[in-house]
Amino acid sequence: MDSFTYVNIFETKGLEYLLLLCFWALFVYLIRYLSTPAKKHKDSHR
Amino acid sequence: MNSNVAPMRTFGDFFHFFIQELKPRGPWITPFNVISIPVILTGVVILVYRFIYGLGSVTNLTQDTPWGLWMGFDVVTGVALAGGAYVITFVVYVIKVEKYHSIVRATVLNGFLAYCFYGGALLIDLGRPWNAPNPYIGNSFGFSSVLFLICWHFLLYMVAEFLEFSPVIAEWLHLEKARKFLKSLTLVTVVLGITLSMLHQSGLGALFLMAQPKIHPLWWSSFIPILFFVSSIYAGLAMIIVEGTISHSVFRKLIAPNSHHSFDEIIFGLGKGAAIVMFVYYFFKALLFIHDKQWEMINDVWGYWYLLEVIGFVLVPALMFAFGFKHRSLNIIKTAAVMALLGIVLNRLNVSVIAFNWYADVHYYPSWQEIVVTLMVIFSELWVFRWFVTRMPVLNSKH
Numbered sequence: 001m002d003s004f005t006y007v008n009i010f011e012t013k014g015l016e017y018l019l020l021l022c023f024w025a026l027f028v029y030l031i032r033y034l035s036t037p038a039k040k041h042k043d044s045h046r
Numbered sequence: 047m048n049s050n051v052a053p054m055r056t057f058g059d060f061f062h063f064f065i066q067e068l069k070p071r072g073p074w075i076t077p078f079n080v081i082s083i084p085v086i087l088t089g090v091v092i093l094v095y096r097f098i099y100g101l102g103s104v105t106n107l108t109q110d111t112p113w114g115l116w117m118g119f120d121v122v123t124g125v126a127l128a129g130g131a132y133v134i135t136f137v138v139y140v141i142k143v144e145k146y147h148s149i150v151r152a153t154v155l156n157g158f159l160a161y162c163f164y165g166g167a168l169l170i171d172l173g174r175p176w177n178a179p180n181p182y183i184g185n186s187f188g189f190s191s192v193l194f195l196i197c198w199h200f201l202l203y204m205v206a207e208f209l210e211f212s213p214v215i216a217e218w219l220h221l222e223k224a225r226k227f228l229k230s231l232t233l234v235t236v237v238l239g240i241t242l243s244m245l246h247q248s249g250l251g252a253l254f255l256m257a258q259p260k261i262h263p264l265w266w267s268s269f270i271p272i273l274f275f276v277s278s279i280y281a282g283l284a285m286i287i288v289e290g291t292i293s294h295s296v297f298r299k300l301i302a303p304n305s306h307h308s309f310d311e312i313i314f315g316l317g318k319g320a321a322i323v324m325f326v327y328y329f330f331k332a333l334l335f336i337h338d339k340q341w342e343m344i345n346d347v348w349g350y351w352y353l354l355e356v357i358g359f360v361l362v363p364a365l366m367f368a369f370g371f372k373h374r375s376l377n378i379i380k381t382a383a384v385m386a387l388l389g390i391v392l393n394r395l396n397v398s399v400i401a402f403n404w405y406a407d408v409h410y411y412p413s414w415q416e417i418v419v420t421l422m423v424i425f426s427e428l429w430v431f432r433w434f435v436t437r438m439p440v441l442n443s444k445h
Contacts, residue, residue: 016333030325031322
């Protein structure tokens with residue numbers, strides 16, 4: 001039976017992949033946030 | 047703008063008209079004039095002194111620190127802030143978003159003048175400025191140098207910007223045929239301008255690639271050209287918001303009343319674009335931070351300074367842009383634009399001046415003469431911008 005081998009995420013690309021996943025999740029959220037209908041004017045010119 | 051002028055048929059007509067247009071208009075005693083005129087005159091005196099007695103007589107530059115405020119702010123920062131022209135022309139002429147058409151002329155003019163003045167400021171920083179034409183005439187110049195690319199791009203981009211703006215000049219001179227011809231060149235010059243701009247914005251970053259041992263690791267990266275290019279996009283958008291807001295206030299009489307409302311919508315659109323680009327830029331920075339394993343550098347003064355730049359002047363304004371767009375708040379978007387501009391100034395100065403030779407015992411700081419000359423360059427550009435706007439159909443176009 002193979003023994004368990006711990007891979008340190010800081011020593012591999014793991015953290016960069018995690019950051020990229022976070023980026024895409026948040027980017028999709030940001031685009032959806034900015035795409036939904038805007039609310040009424042607050043302080044723009046009338 | 048003088049709209050009751052007959053078409054010019056002779057050079058004499060043009061000369062007479064031009065002399066009339068050169069004459070000052072409006073009151074002389076204004077807050078802007080009172081501040082800017084003494085600064086410009088003092089700057090001219092300092093420049094005369096600089097060209098007679100050399101750079102060392104008015105600057106704190108040394109052999110170890112050859113680039114200071116003039117290079118770091120006037121050239122490296124000024125060009126980034128002029129990025130709005132290529133972004134807006136791309137949006138209007140390439141992807142055909144007509145909503146932004148009304149700000150194209152002012153933005154292109156601003157970009158053109160920024161390159162003339164901030165790129166031109168390079169001449170006052172060169173130890174031997176008479177050698178400046180060498181890259182263009184092929185006299186003993188390294189063709190593989192990044193500076194060679196930047197020199198040519200600056201020149202070609204200024205020509206492209208001038209051609210983009212030239213229909214306005216033709217309209218001012220009532221040369222309708224010339225205007226139509228120059229207008230027909232717009233798409234070609236826009237595509238050329240965008241290509242050149244993308245390359246030299248990143249090229250300015252590439253200048254620092256070879257300075258790796260001198261720049262603090264938190265600001266140096268092999269991806270610095272990409273960082274410079276991406277940040278120039280939102281710098282340009284933020285600059286349009288700030289410059290447009292000031293123009294709409296100062297030149298209110300030149301703008302049709304309904305344009306003010308449409309400008310609000312333009313600001314919201316620009317704010318939305320800036321939020322997305324800044325968000326991408328922030329993650330670029332975070333990815334590079336992790337990739338270069340810079341955790342241990344964050345817990346000292348340089349680290350805190352870096353966090354202030356990246357979080358305080360990138361992430362926070364990005365979120366403010368998004369929040370301001372969502373909640374239709376012009377004030378939040380305008381505040382975010384000012385913060386984004388400060389962030390760009392901070393970033394470019396960090397790379398080129400503050401974090402340059404960061405390990406040195408004696409740090410460079412600009413002399414008062416360097417600061418006055420920098421202000422002189424900014425005020426001179428604003429004077430010329432005001433002359434164009436009050437004479438030519440920049441803000442009140444019929445076309």
